[in-house]
Amino acid sequence: MLQRCILRTYHVLALVLCVSAREDFDWTKNEKTSFYYSTFPTGFSWGAGSSAYQTEGAWNIDGKGMSIWDAFTRKKGKIFLNDTGDTSCDGYNKFKDDITLMKDMKLNHYRFSISWPRILPSGLKSEHINEKGIKYYEDLINMLLDNKITPIVILYHWDLPQLLQEKYGGWQNVTMVNYFNDFANLCFERFGHKVKYWITFNNPWSIAVEGYETGEHAPGMKLKGTGAYKAAHHIIKAHAKVWHTYDMQWRSKQKGMVGISLTADWGEPVDISNQRDIEAAERYIQFYLGWFATPIFNGDYPQVMKDYIGRKSGQQGLGASRLPVFSPQEKSYIKGTCDFLGLGHFTTRYITPKNYPSGLGDSYFADRDLAELVDPKWPDPGSEWLYSVPWGFRRMLNFVKTQYGNPMVYVTENGVSEKMVCTDLCDDWRMQYFKDYINEMLKAVKDGVNVKGYTAWSLLDNFEWDEGFSERFGLYYVDFSNKNKPRYPKASVQFYKRIISSNGFPNQREVESWKRKSVETCASSNQLLAADPLIGHMEMVSEIVIPTVCTLCILLSAVFLMFLLRGRI
Numbered sequence: 002m003l004q005r006c007i008l009r010t011y012h013v014l015a016l017v018l019c020v021s022a023r024e025d026f027d028w029t030k031n032e033k034t035s036f037y038y039s040t041f042p043t044g045f046s047w048g049a050g051s052s053a054y055q056t057e058g059a060w061n062i063d064g065k066g067m068s069i070w071d072a073f074t075r076k077k078g079k080i081f082l083n084d085t086g087d088t089s090c091d092g093y094n095k096f097k098d099d100i101t102l103m104k105d106m107k108l109n110h111y112r113f114s115i116s117w118p119r120i121l122p123s124g125l126k127s128e129h130i131n132e133k134g135i136k137y138y139e140d141l142i143n144m145l146l147d148n149k150i151t152p153i154v155i156l157y158h159w160d161l162p163q164l165l166q167e168k169y170g171g172w173q174n175v176t177m178v179n180y181f182n183d184f185a186n187l188c189f190e191r192f193g194h195k196v197k198y199w200i201t202f203n204n205p206w207s208i209a210v211e212g213y214e215t216g217e218h219a220p221g222m223k224l225k226g227t228g229a230y231k232a233a234h235h236i237i238k239a240h241a242k243v244w245h246t247y248d249m250q251w252r253s254k255q256k257g258m259v260g261i262s263l264t265a266d267w268g269e270p271v272d273i274s275n276q277r278d279i280e281a282a283e284r285y286i287q288f289y290l291g292w293f294a295t296p297i298f299n300g301d302y303p304q305v306m307k308d309y310i311g312r313k314s315g316q317q318g319l320g321a322s323r324l325p326v327f328s329p330q331e332k333s334y335i336k337g338t339c340d341f342l343g344l345g346h347f348t349t350r351y352i353t354p355k356n357y358p359s360g361l362g363d364s365y366f367a368d369r370d371l372a373e374l375v376d377p378k379w380p381d382p383g384s385e386w387l388y389s390v391p392w393g394f395r396r397m398l399n400f401v402k403t404q405y406g407n408p409m410v411y412v413t414e415n416g417v418s419e420k421m422v423c424t425d426l427c428d429d430w431r432m433q434y435f436k437d438y439i440n441e442m443l444k445a446v447k448d449g450v451n452v453k454g455y456t457a458w459s460l461l462d463n464f465e466w467d468e469g470f471s472e473r474f475g476l477y478y479v480d481f482s483n484k485n486k487p488r489y490p491k492a493s494v495q496f497y498k499r500i501i502s503s504n505g506f507p508n509q510r511e512v513e514s515w516k517r518k519s520v521e522t523c524a525s526s527n528q529l530l531a532a533d534p535l536i537g538h539m540e541m542v543s544e545i546v547i548p549t550v551c552t553l554c555i556l557l558s559a560v561f562l563m564f565l566l567r568g569r570i
């Protein structure tokens with residue numbers, strides 16, 4: 002009797018606790034700045050990311066071919082201070098050191114990309130396979146696995162072989178679909194017994210819009226209103242083809258997964274009670290994430306894109322929409338080609354409608370008929386476009402859940418930058434960004450979003466595309482002026498380590514001490530970094546001053562000898 006009574010009291014208590022936890026949690030939905038103390042499901046994967054062109058350097062070493070970024074960065078005026086990724090972080094030679102850093106952070110995975118022209122210098126498998134390039138990635142993958150770090154491999158993070166650009170016009174040409182498939186197939190053949198997570202494309206929105214519409218990125222084309230849609234069309238087809246290749250030829254043997262990584266900002270209606278704002282915000286997201294996700298999950302472009310671009314093309318007197326059309330066969334071939342969704346997310350915008358009359362020029366941006374706004378109170382420590390708006394992340398994740406049938410999600414990029422001039426390793430704002438964004442992701446997991454892993458962008462400061470080295474996203478600071486490219490931990494390394502070892506945010510008392518504890522070591526790192534110019538100078542002593550002094554000594558001795566000999570004669 003007593004036992005039953007205790008048991009019942011226990012059950013009632015458990016129920017009360019559950020309900021009050023749910024109430025607590027529901028409250029977080031309306032309160033944008035709330036914090037939720039809890040942990041992630043067991044087995045949640047923590048990682049950091051990089052990409053080949055941004056990190057490897059060694060642009061012309063060991064038989065690597067040229068990529069469109071090698072060519073683009075050589076054109077004056079395209080990149081801030083005309084920087085190039087020629088040497089960058091020298092990741093090609095320092096990957097072992099970098100894996101040590103990852104191991105120290107207890108990362109579960111490392112997301113990196115394979116440089117297509119490092120493996121296939123001309124872009125074509127039929128022409129030449131560069132075994133030295135293959136060996137580099139083999140060594141990297143083996144060492145990651147030896148250290149129990151799972152490789153998540155991206156096949157295309159923007160560095161198309163330059164010859165494919167020159168001969169065929171890059172992603173404007175549908176032949177890229179087969180060439181990319183050959184490259185991917187080679188990667189599956191050579192690395193697939195060890196790699197179980199493949200991502201076809203990273204951030205195709207950027208490839209299409211910045212590469213072929215605005216021209217800010219390689220290959221620098223400004224085909225306004227058409228180029229981005231065409232590039233995206235071919236990229237989606239290429240993605241689907243590679244997924245089918247894996248599915249048919251490799252899946253049963255290798256038992257891996259193939260996904261795509263889409264990067265998108267969240268769009269919040271300026272006035273949530275205004276239907277036109279709500280529709281404009283929906284349009285913003287459909288033109289961003291939906292452009293790629295809807296064909297892949299649901300079989301065709303979002304209806305709103307077809308409507309808007311179709312209507313505007315008509316008003317411009319064109320016979321057909323500037324948005325290409327998938328045939329019924331293509332639709333069913335593309336639909337369902339995603340074993341998991343990679344999601345990159347950094348920031349949010351407020352959205353309201355804005356009419357762009359046709360006649361003012363075609364463009365992807367005008368097609369959307371909307372304006373993007375930001376709240377001046379949002380923190381923006383680094384890149385001009387990057388405001389810290391953590392609550393947008395939870396909304397974005399929930400959008401993915403409801404729109405695409407709750408797919409398995411790996412967050413493949415999330416992080417914040419600081420400006421080049423900032424050499425303070427005690428990066429308080431980054432710790433805050435990670436804390437708040439990861440907390441919003443935790444809330445999304447509790448909402449039922451199927452998030453399996455998180456990747457902090459980025460492991461190291463690296464080449465930030467058209468911004469050169471002026472924006473630093475790294476957990477580790479890299480001194481690019483020193484030939485050895487030394488890495489220095491920012492305080493956020495310690496902070497992220499604590500999130501990883503606790504698998505989330507266990508309780509308020511503990512979490513509140515993390516920032517203080519994390520900055521304890523960064524003061525000494527700051528001192529080391531401050532001493533770096535001295536170390537850099539010492540290299541010059543050994544490389545320039547010593548040989549020069551030696552040569553002078555030899556010359557002087559020769560002259561002295563001559564005088565001696567003359568004297569004797």
Ligand code: NOJ
Pocket residue numbers: 052055203204264345414458465474
């Ligand atoms: C997304 C891109 O994929 C990555 O390469 C870049 O560094 C980050 N955005 C930050 O801009």
